[in-house]
Amino acid sequence: MGQKIPISTSFNLPDGREVTIETGKLATQADGSVVVRLGNTMLFASVVSAKEAREGQSFFPLSVDYQEKFAAAGRIPGNFFKREARLSDYEVLICRLVDRAIRPLFPDGYMNETQVIINLISGDEETMPDALAALAASAALSVSNINFGGPISEVRVARIDGEYVINPTRSAIANADLDIIVAATMDDVMMVEGEMKEVQEKDLVDAIKVGHEAIKVQCQAQLDLAEKVGEKATVKREIEPLPENEELKARIKELVSDKILEVSKAFLPKHERKDRLSEIKDAALETLLEEKGEEYMEENDAIAARYLDKIKKDVIRNMVLDDSIRLDGRKLDEVRPIWTEIDYLPAAHGSAIFNRGETQAITSLTLGTKLDSQMIDNALENYYEKFILHYNFPAFSVGEVRPMRGPGRREVGHANLAGRSLKQVLPEDTPYTIRIVSDILESNGSSSMATVCAGSLALMDAGIQIKSAVSGIAMGMIAEGDRSAILTDILGGEGALGDMDFKVTGTANGHTACQVDIKIDALPYE
Secondary structure (H helix, E strand, O other), X not given: OOOOOOEEEEEEOOOOOEEEEEEOOOOOOOOEEEEEEEOOEEEEEEEEEOOOOOOOOOOOOEEEEEEEOXXXXXXXXXXXXXXXXXXXXXXXXXXXXXXXXXXXXXXXXXXXXXXXXXEEEEOOOOOOOHHHHHHHHHHHHHOOOOOOOOOEEEEEEEEEOOEEEEOOOHHHHOOEEEEEEEEEEOOOEEEEEEEEEEEOXXXXXXXXXXXXXXXXXXXXXXXXXXXXXXXXXXXXXXXOOOOOOHHHHHHHHHHHHHHHHHHHOOOXXXXXXXXXXXXXXXXXXXXXXXXXXXXXXXXXXXXXXXXHHHHHHHXXXXXXXXXXXXXXXXXXXXXXXXXXXXXXXXXXXXXXXXXXXXXXXXXXXXXXXXXXXXXXXXXXXXXXXXXXXXXEOOHHHHOOOXXXXXXXXXXXXXXXXXXXXXXOOOOOOOOOEEEEEEEEEEOOOOHHHHHHHHHHHHHHHOOOOOOOXXXXXXXXXXXXXXXXXXXXXXXXXXXXXXXXXXEEXXXXXXXXXXXXXXXXXXXXXX
């Protein structure tokens, strides 16, 4: 039952504004719930995690939903039903910011269905709630008994008139030449995403450092709140460790390690390599079935599948670290072959194809009038957008069959990254509404960066006087102990088995956007 007087703690932002976190007043039947308040802006967050995993669950089913209530701004939704409907692209982007920051911090093998819900319940026009959403989610986890490797928090860092500002007001950020969101634990940076006006690498690193210092204060506030809550927050649930079978693991390693290495060093095309690795897996399982019997394999099927995936990952990672060679035969710093073409679509105002290895994007550009601009109607904002970028990732681009249900969260996120990369070089006085559509026709990693390159070409093909050409590339990293390898222009498979995914875009003069996800601890700034 909720208490009228909640348990609370507070901290100050660097400019002196006070942020309060309270729990115990609202939604006490959730595993954890908090309200975060900054001025008149209030975010409510709840988290619930199932006590047990569903049978056969093979991935961590975490869902994060952020929604802004129109009542928070004293407004009634403008749609036909006069109620909040599906999440807007803006809300989806905030969901992704929170998800990417907290997902790596749940225990390995944790398969219990977990849902985080964050609502803006009160807001003012000057306070941007997106920078408080991850704080609210992490605080809800911190006051629960759910196992979580946090706390974490996120802050916005903007450089305004040469000074780095934490969580600036909406009006102040209009004058910023750098605007990023940083997520981190007390010790490590987890994620960075943002846009900038052709800034240098040192400026970006300095901004991340400033953001991390502010985050440490917010993490400590969450720890203090958990201590005040007591055992409900400090004593976490017992979770069963993943079952192990060392004999089975050794036998699988004996069966597949050399064969996986042989395929990895054959430098095959994506689908041929995937098929060969599947054949190795199937053959190993068939051999184990003959040796161990049907009953044994039924009991250990999930364990065997986990070992097969882990051994495959370890073999490929060690190949990269030991031999400085990659799955497609490239050196660590080598970019895949590139070809481009403009004016491919004769009826479009601008078009381009950008092909890098097995990743291909075709973009079309349409020029419209101000009547074609897109109305953005969020709880705290109502304006018209003159630059629109849409990103489509059909199933055939990776040789799969999947229903076409409209853009998913990943597509919204990739469109946003590419769009903010290109927006930095648009002429300020352009009279047009510009819509770019990027269709990914083939994909083996870095399709969002292919969209940036193809979009830049399409802008020039349409005669838009951009300040400079923009390109993008995805970098990766594999690290084991003292060994590490930085990978240039990563493949899809390298992104999955690596420890960092760093997408960076820019011109010859500096960076225009970045998106970083870090999966390991203690990564130095250098």
